[in-house]
Amino acid sequence: MGGDDDPLSLPGYKGVALKVLKESGVQAGDLIRISRDGTVYEGVLMPRSEYGDDRHIVIKLKSGYNIGVRVTADTLVEKVGAGVEIAFKPPPPPKQRPNLPRVSIVSTGGTIASRVDYRTGAVRPAISAGDLYSIVPELSDIAVIETEVLFNLFSEDLTPSHWARIAEKVAERIREGVDGVVLTHGTDTMAYTAAALSFALQGLPVPVVLVGAQRSEDRPSSDAALNLIGAVSAAAEAPFAEVVVAMHETVSDVSVAFHRGTKVRKCHTSRRDAFKSVNVKPIARLADGELVMLTEDYRRRDRDRELTLKPNFDPKVALVKFYPGMNPNVIDFYVEEGYRGIVLEGTGLGHVGRSCFPSIKKAIKRGLIVAMASQCIWGRVNMNVYTNGRDLLAMGVIPLEDMLAETALVKLMWALGEADSPEEAKILLKTNIAGEIAARSIYT
Amino acid sequence: MMSEGVDYSKIGLLVGLECHQQLATRTKLFCSCKPSLFKGEPKITFVRRLRPTQSELGQVDPAAYFEFKKGVRILYEADNETSCLVEMDEEPPHPLNPEAIEVALTVALMMNAKPVDEIHVMRKTVIDGSNTTGFQRTCVVALNGSIEVEGRTVPIEHISLEEDAARKTGGEGFEIRYRIDRLGIPLIEVTTGPVIRSPREAQRVALAIGRILRATKKVRRGIGTIRQDLNVSIRDGALIEIKGVQELELISKVVEYEAKRQLGLLEIRDELKKRGLVEEEIREEFHDATELFKETGCRVLKRAINQGKKVLAVKLPKFSGLLSREIAPGMRLGREMADRARFWGRVGGIFHTDELPAYGVTEDEVDRLKRLVGAGPEDAVVFVADSLENATDALRAVVERAKEALRGVPEETRAANPDGTTRYMRPRPGAARMYPETDIPPIRIDEEYLQELASKLPELPEEAVKRLMKEYNLNEKLANQLVDSEYLGLFEEIVRVSRRVSPRAVAATLTETFKALRRDGVDVGEVSDEQILEVFRLVDSGRTTKEAIPEIITWLSKHRGRSGEEAVEALGLTVISGDDLRALVDRVLQENAEVVRERGEGAFGFLMGYIMKRFRGRLDAKVVSELLRERLKNIHGE
């Protein structure tokens, strides 16, 4: 805890409340007494949520309950004593078993690796190997873990430039000889990062496993532990060498599904099994400690394979979702802004309204790559069935088969970032690079 | 064994109450599900494991951590009517139910408590599986109230709102089953200070709190909707938390037994000291007695040995005779050890030498066992038959309990049995582990809102009793029963519409009749207010009779969602009237022609009783009596 002038000593407080607290010389964690209109409250001063108003002080009562006490200019606050420190007694770290595979865990943020400070209620990252072992002691039976914090960001704050840095970091670890890399990641945009890494890390010799949690690690019911066990197990010994997402297969704490990085999508806002493989089956699952492959079609683990790093993404690509009555100026805007590609998220088999046609024509004429994915999420684009589709094809719109719209966006960024010419980018876009395009649509 | 008349002030008895009452809000506390339970097979099941979180290690509930290490899995049961993703812990909670806040604030104001300015929802760690999240959401709504109970002021420390837990539907050992329909039903919790000084007072305080809660007319009723936790201590004893007393009538008994239990344990402590026992003598030295019982006539042991299990024994020095000594009705130290062994070792039970030879174990076997563990006449021997791991865990728990016996009364959480005795539940959790529920923003309580609530508080129970006596001419006993019955609101509704049934009869039906039905095992709580009202309407319209009510209510309690009309049909309780009734009376007169001839009009009483007894519930007594008098007069006149 800092001194009186340290803003951290009274986190979250502002206005009247901050003034009263400052004048009383108390700080968060102190045992205080508040007297107002003859009513007296006693408890430990807690931080205030930054979204709270400026008229209440939060204290923890002896019973453990928090309450908010309204303050006015003449509310008296006194320090009664120093707060009771909660003694952490971390369990002894489990025995290291040096013969196990080496797994590198790279953290980018998210709920899998944070923990609530019980005294202040604040959430702080927890990602040292020691922290992870103590959160999930089982990990020490699976692998020798080394950890590294790359960022501590909400996943929605990550950008294509972060993808590049993640790819470089993962490549660095793999070249150092680890048996697999686990990437902890916020779940919201995990699928985008998974797709980006799938394109950027070519010829992978070992698995790269993205993992997250839908329930933060500080809860007894968190899905983090099982997901982490699944991710580390796969990184350590799975037979595949691909970029995958490891998350709960169902709402039960019994199995983890491994989804191919280019074919996965977050399909639920809150459920543990939010991640689904789209148009394909997951490539593997882990239950009762056993990893089972669900397909024969995967790249095998091979430590001798040479990794090729292609980490360049051109951010000048837009994902435009068509909706009834959409103003075509939206497309014109991107053209004016100097964008180099547009992925249209069309309706059904891959359509947009005819009112958009002039703008699309103009965009293509100006050299933009315009491609079509479907907002249906499941299924394949086919623009030969209806007139609108055929007309769009004639304009030069590229149909993206069964590729997810989000994957298509990432891929076009990558294609434009890596290719020497738009023509080459177009070829890359249409070529299956990392399982993003399947020739067959299987029944799932 | 203590004699009956315990002087509670002399032994320093102090009791605090935590009354939990389910609220009858339209939706649950943190989602929009209907607060109700489902029967039958679950349509949805899922499996979870709860793990003690890292930040609590070192202060984790040791029992919970133990369960986790053993690999306990929880199987949850659900259906789509009574729970949603929130209860499954698959969706963040919705904001706190304002209807529940209003009830809690109303109760707070009725108890002169001070509502907090801002409500903060907390998470209280509970990882036995009863909450899918691993914590119970709870919040203090008001502080520092008081109620008057027979001239004494009892402080109310806080009034809180919390979510009810899932209910255990089965499973022991490695898979526990819980049903999540009950999870999230709003509970109001009223906590008194630890100032209650006798078993009777505890019961009266609970009654007074219950009356105030019911006065809001927003409480659920029926079995399991109200639960009392008791904190009981005596001087030199320990603070014992007793969970889940469901019957009000049981409170004084539970307190009495607990006081006796603590006294009895203190006597055992003194006896052990007198015998010169020191803690170091009680050792975790376990002896394998499997060979010894190889040819035993004890079926339990034999079966275990045949299954390849082990018989493990431990000596408890100087404990002879103390394990079977009754410390309170039905409670013995040996049984407390068995409870611990069951909990920590998952064994079925224990054997001890205080109760042997018995159960097919011979005197010779006991002698050999004593020789095996080196036990003398002053010592006791405890043994179990199970897997080596379970047996070891069980005996460790027994040894621990024996050491505690030398120290006095161990602090623990106990569960109430229906007969007023208690059993070991788990060790008392350490300091309350509560942290903020960050998914729910704090709720500000405005002064204007409180003033509005204060202006429309429900009438206090004592006022209601007076009014009922005056307005409906009820006697004090009936008025009191009604106020305590949860049916006060319904009573007034029925009286408003009913012309044939007197208020007194309505009151008696809702209290005495229903009480008798409950005693006979009828779950009256299953019958809704609307159904009860309909039954009175049917009586009123002459469709059935007052006497048929108990049968109809019983039928409705077993046929959820059916109507009173259907009950009357199904039971054949439609009133016999008109020509049918005349024919019936004539038939009875014929059957009893002898009596009629002998006694003439004087046979009325006998015949009336005869008819009403045979066709009880299907006749309107007034109509029958008129008809019968008329016919008798005619016969006599002939």
Ligand SMILES: [Zn+2]
């Ligand atoms: Zn719900």
